[in-house]
Amino acid sequence: xxxxxxxxxxxxxxxxxxxxxxxxxxxxxxxxxxxxxxxxxxxxxxxxxxxxxxxxxxxxxxxxxxxxxxxxxxxxxxxxxxxxxxxxxxxxxxxxxxxxxxxxxxxxxxxxxxxxxxxxxxxxxxxxxxxxxxxxxxxxxxxxxxxxxxxxxxxxxxxxxxxxxxxxxxxxxxxxxxxxxxxxxxxxxxxxxxxxxxxxxxxxxxxxxxxxxxxxxxxxxxxxxxxxxxxxxxxxxxxxxxxxxxxxxxxxxxxxxxxxxxxxxxxxxxxxxxxxxxxxxxxxxxxxxxxxxxxxxxxxxxxxxxxxxxxxxxxxxxxxxxxxxxxxxxxxxxxxxxxxxxxxxxxxxxxxxxxxxxxxxxxxxxxxxxxxxxxxxxxxxxxxxxxxxxxxxxxxxxxxxxxxxxxxxxxxxxxxxxxxxxxxxxxxxxxxxxxxxxxxxxxxxxxxxxxxxxxxxxxxxxxxxxxxxxxxxxxxxxxxxxxxxxxxxxxxxxxxxxxxxxxxxxxxxxxxxxx
Numbered sequence: 372x373x374x375x376x377x378x379x380x381x382x383x384x385x386x387x388x389x390x391x392x393x394x395x396x397x398x399x400x401x402x403x404x405x406x407x408x409x410x411x412x413x414x415x416x417x418x419x420x421x422x423x424x425x426x427x428x429x430x431x432x433x434x435x436x437x438x439x440x441x442x443x444x445x446x447x448x449x450x451x452x453x454x455x456x457x458x459x460x461x462x463x464x465x466x467x468x469x470x471x472x473x474x475x476x477x478x479x480x481x482x483x484x485x486x487x488x489x490x491x492x493x494x495x496x497x498x499x500x501x502x503x504x505x506x507x508x509x510x511x512x513x514x515x516x517x518x519x520x521x522x523x524x525x526x527x528x529x530x531x532x533x534x535x536x537x538x539x540x541x542x543x544x545x546x547x548x549x550x551x552x553x554x555x556x557x558x559x560x561x562x563x564x565x566x567x568x569x570x571x572x573x574x575x576x577x578x579x580x581x582x583x584x585x586x587x588x589x590x591x592x593x594x595x596x597x598x599x600x601x602x603x604x605x606x607x608x609x610x611x612x613x614x615x616x617x618x619x620x621x622x623x624x625x626x627x628x629x630x631x632x633x634x635x636x637x638x639x640x641x642x643x644x645x646x647x648x649x650x651x652x653x654x655x656x657x658x659x660x661x662x663x664x665x666x667x668x669x670x671x672x673x674x675x676x677x678x679x680x681x682x683x684x685x686x687x688x689x690x691x692x693x694x695x696x697x698x699x700x701x702x703x704x705x706x707x708x709x710x711x712x713x714x715x716x717x718x719x720x721x722x723x724x725x726x727x728x729x730x731x732x733x734x735x736x737x738x739x740x741x742x743x744x745x746x747x748x749x750x751x752x753x754x755x756x757x758x759x760x761x762x763x764x765x766x767x768x769x770x771x772x773x774x775x776x777x778x779x780x781x782x783x784x785x786x787x788x789x790x791x792x793x794x795x796x797x798x799x800x801x802x803x804x805x806x807x808x809x810x811x812x813x814x815x816x817x818x819x820x821x822x823x824x825x826x827x828x829x830x831x832x833x834x835x836x837x838x839x840x841x842x843x844x845x846x847x848x849x850x851x852x853x854x855x856x857x858x859x860x861x862x863x864x865x866x867x868x869x870x871x872x873x874x875x876x877x878x879x880x881x882x883x884x885x886x
Contacts, residue, residue: 395422395433399474402440415440428477432493437473447772449516452604459592462525463600464580465518469497478560485551487607488655492557494610495536496564498688502530503568506581507734527875528589532570532621534873535641537561538684539613542646545691551795558688559857560595562865569874570844580841583876619643627677630670636872652692653679656702660709664724664732671712678708685866686786688858689796697795699735704789706732706751707782720759728755739792745787748803754785772816773809781815782809783863790858793794798854803863808846811863817843818871840867840874 398418405411419437420428447849450472451464469475470493477571479492500870501518510517537558544550567574592600594615601611624643630633642649657675661667667675682705683690690701706728713720732751736744756764757779764777778784787802803811817840848864868874 384642390509391425392427392429395430396474399433399436399725402437408444411440411444411470414446418878420751428480428763429474430477432474432476432478435472435476436474439468442515447535448643449514451516454471454600454603458521458525459596460600462518462521462529463592463596465516465521466494466498466501466529467600468516469518469604470494473497473500479553479554479557481556483562485544486608486611488540488550488553490556490607491536491540491613492553492560492612493534494614495540495557496560496607497563498533498536499568500524502528502533503564503575505567506583507574507576508581513741523584523587524590527583527587528591528621530565530875531589531640531873532591532618533561534565534869535617535621536614537650537687538641538646539742541687541691542648543613546693548691548693548695551689551691551767552600556690558661559861562861563820563870563875566848566864569843569868570846572841572845575841578842580597585876589621589875591621592666593622594619611674613875630674635681636876637681637869638677639680639810640868640873641684649692650680652694653683654685656705660728661729662711664713664727668716672849674715679705681870682708684869685862686790686858688861690789693790696738696857697793700739700747700793701789701796702780703732703735703751704785707758707785710755710782714759714872719762720755720761722761722764724759725761726799727762747785747792750785750788754779754782758782772814775808777812777816781812783811786862787856787859790856790862793858796856796858798857800854801857802859803855804853807847807850810843810850814840814843815845815867816866818874834850844874 395418398414398421402411402414402418405414415437419434421513421595422433422437437579439450449466451461453464454460455552475493475497478491478496479489481489493509504517504518505523518529540557541554543555561873569575573652597615598611600606601614606614620640620643626636626640627638629638642653644650654676655678657672660679661672661675683692683702686704690698692698709728711719713724729748729752732748736747739747755761756779757776783803790796791802817838843866844864851860
């Protein structure tokens with residue numbers, strides 16, 4: 372709820388160096404960690420004076436945080452709204468307090484979009500933040516009122532609930548372009564908390580890392596408890612509905628079987644039956660790609676639906692599943708998901724497959740200049756050839772496992788190009804630097820290393836971190852030294868945890884949705 376820092380603030384504002392904001396959140400972190408009452412009171416007073424003249428939206432949350440800390444210091448207890456003394460209502464009370472008093476309020480406000488979307492984003496960020504506090508443990512001075520005191524199952528479930536909550540909002544509000552700015556904003560906020568909670572060592576704490584146990588299934592409150600609590604404490608009705616449905620989804624979701632035998636812990640978690648609008652659109656997209664490539668079997672087509680759902684979830688800063696021009700440009704990168712499905716059942720793709728996907732992509736770029744259209748279509752062709760292992764197309768497949776070829780094999784060059792082309796995500800910034808490309812690839816390798824097939828997929832090189840996703844992710848997260856396009860930035864960072872296992876357990880274990 373309370374610990375922030377430079378990386379978090381830079382992420383939130385797209386690498387804009389807002390010195391005032393960074394210093395304020397650093398001061399919040401200092402207050403959070405201070406164990407001496409007299410010193411804590413002094414720090415609270417100093418920060419209150421610093422923000423007294425500011426009218427920025429996010430400062431409202433900082434003032435709430437200071438009021439909360441003062442209340443806790445003076446009375447020895449947190450100002451919780453507790454309906455009943457049970458774990459699920461205490462979880463709701465903690466999450467609600469983290470939203471109201473944890474420096475979240477004001478973070479998701481935008482000029483456009485329904486007000487409830489901003490409220491939901493701030494609450495979901497509070498869930499992810501509180502849930503990931505479990506990995507920090509009591510060594511970081513957690514108060515006994517906080518969510519970790521309820522145990523791992525509630526922390527894991529609340530983190531899942533907060534992440535899934537955004538996709539519920541995307542399904543509900545994403546059909547209306549007026550909500551685009553609000554949805555982009557809340558995904559940036561949730562992504563920042565997810566990624567820092569999963570990998571940033573400043574936030575998590577140093578090695579040895581506390582790991583989520585495979586035998587603990589995440590829990591969320593019952594939908595009826597969410598509705599009762601939300602109504603009692605004036606949550607917006609639209610927000611209550613989304614959160615009730617996503618809580619039920621977290622509790623009931625079972626990971627569908629994967630016919631390939633490769634562990635996949637999040638099939639249907641982020642985009643599934645609880646997001647009917649997006650799932651319908653994803654099925655239509657899969658059918659369109661299947662028709663274009665021409666020789667998909669029914670089983671491959673069904674697998675493509677799951678692959679596309681995981682793939683496009685990483686584009687959620689700007690992808691809306693409406694089928695507009697920007698969606699169609701961003702979906703060019705989905706050819707990487709198709710290539711992955713095809714490679715499962717045949718040794719390699721053919722040049723005919725490549726040609727068919729280039730022709731599928733052509734009308735999706737027709738509104739662009741001739742030069743930009745050629746650039747994107749060439750990238751589609753190259754990505755399909757490399758990812759599809761097309762014989763003779765690229766003689767030196769492999770690289771060192773983190774170089775440019777592996778980068779293209781992950782379809783990430785195409786990812787960068789489509790984000791920098793789509794109008795909705797063209798908000799300035801560049802792609803990854805030469806230094807960041809191998810870091811991004813090593814991070815992806817680390818979280819997917821148990822999903823690789825010998826002789827077919829890259830197995831994962833041993834590096835100085837022995838493939839630890841937390842250490843590699845921390846290194847990658849700290850490497851942002853230029854203003855990268857926010858869509859690219861979020862996709863490459865939070866996309867890895869979303870695509871694999873949310874980093875709520877060891878890669879490959881099936882615990883999230885099978886018990």
